[in-house]
Amino acid sequence: MKDEELSAYYRNCHLCPRNCGVDRSSLVRGICGEGVVVRAACAVLHRGEEPPIAGEKGSGALFFTGCSLGCNFCQNRQISSGGYGGELTVEELAGLFSRLEKEGAETIDLVTAAHCAPSVVTALEMASVKIPVVWNGSGYESLSTLDLIEPLIDIHLPDLKTLSSERARRLFRAPDYPAVARAAVERMSRSHPLEYKHGRLVRGVIVRHLVMPGLIEESKELLRWYAEHLADKTLLSLMVQFVDIDGGDDGPVIDEAQYDELVDFLDELGIEEGFIQESGDERPWIPDFTRDNPFPSAFSRPVWHC
Numbered sequence: 001m002k003d004e005e006l007s008a009y010y011r012n013c014h015l016c017p018r019n020c021g022v023d024r025s026s027l028v029r030g031i032c033g034e035g036v037v038v039r040a041a042c043a044v045l046h047r048g049e050e051p052p053i054a055g056e057k058g059s060g061a062l063f064f065t066g067c068s069l070g071c072n073f074c075q076n077r078q079i080s081s082g083g084y085g086g087e088l089t090v091e092e093l094a095g096l097f098s099r100l101e102k103e104g105a106e107t108i109d110l111v112t113a114a115h116c117a118p119s120v121v122t123a124l125e126m127a128s129v130k131i132p133v134v135w136n137g138s139g140y141e142s143l144s145t146l147d148l149i150e151p152l153i154d155i156h157l158p159d160l161k162t163l164s165s166e167r168a169r170r171l172f173r174a175p176d177y178p179a180v181a182r183a184a185v186e187r188m189s190r191s192h193p194l195e196y197k198h199g200r201l202v203r204g205v206i207v208r209h210l211v212m213p214g215l216i217e218e219s220k221e222l223l224r225w226y227a228e229h230l231a232d233k234t235l236l237s238l239m240v241q242f243v244d245i246d247g248g249d250d251g252p253v254i255d256e257a258q259y260d261e262l263v264d265f266l267d268e269l270g271i272e273e274g275f276i277q278e279s280g281d282e283r284p285w286i287p288d289f290t291r292d293n294p295f296p297s298a299f300s301r302p303v304w305h306c
């Protein structure tokens with residue numbers, strides 16, 4: 001993408017469903033909080049993602065600064081709304097993709113990049129990596145932005161956070177989230193049917209859902225919808241280790257009985273394809289992006305830090 005075309009996207013920004021329409025080349029910012037230049041906190045070889053994304057050596061995860069959704073429980077708050085990160089030119093971004101590939105990354109894992117999609121697309125065109133490229137987002141995606149990225153994306157990894165408009169309003173001030181996310185994941189499932197090579201997923205969609213303590217019935221509603229509309233076309237990743245960033249060690253968690261109830265419910269619905277996070281004894285950790293390696297060393301190896 002040429003410079004002028006690129007900056008046109010940011011001068012009147014409608015890259016996500018917030019549709020702020022602001023000129024990000026000025027000092028004005030939309031809900032994502034970001035300007036024209038891409039910012040990111042770090043790139044790591046990350047073993048914490050789902051097996052098809054992480055493979056053996058880890059995904060090449062790049063954590064972008066800014067987010068247009070802004071969940072009030074976000075564990076990446078330092079970068080999603082806290083503004084932590086350093087600037088990267090499009091050329092530097094392309095260099096980082098190539099470096100991750102050289103370091104052995106199994107995939108390029110783009111974590112929350114919708115608000116800088118035109119720059120990411122341009123960098124991907126420059127880098128032309130051979131490993132699968134993963135769009136790892138919140139599910140709050142504009143169809144026009146999906147049009148822009150689709151030719152360069154191999155695997156979609158969207159969240160499907162809630163199908164309750166009222167819940168979406170309370171959690172991230174986006175009552176349109178259910179309609180937007182449903183349309184986005186259905187569209188992804190049509191454009192990216194599951195495809196395997198030598199037993200390894202090379203194209204497709206993995207839909208993530210995080211079960212929140214106290215909201216299991218809402219999760220069941222969502223899983224019913226998933227079973228009806230997506231189960232035969234995508235993989236499900238059910239996550240149960242909710243991190244209550246404000247509650248600390250006393251925050252609520254999904255207990256063993258609730259975990260078993262969810263596993264039984266998946267059986268009832270006939271959902272067989274996918275992944276379910278273990279319900280561990282240890283409390284999940286919160287990444288600290290100010291460190292070279294924001295994650296425990298068993299989970300990630302740092303490649304670049306801002």
Ligand code: SF4
Pocket residue numbers: 013014015016017018019020021022024029030031032033034067068114115116
């Ligand atoms: S990407 Fe940012 S500025 Fe653009 S519409 Fe979304 S929140 Fe607004």
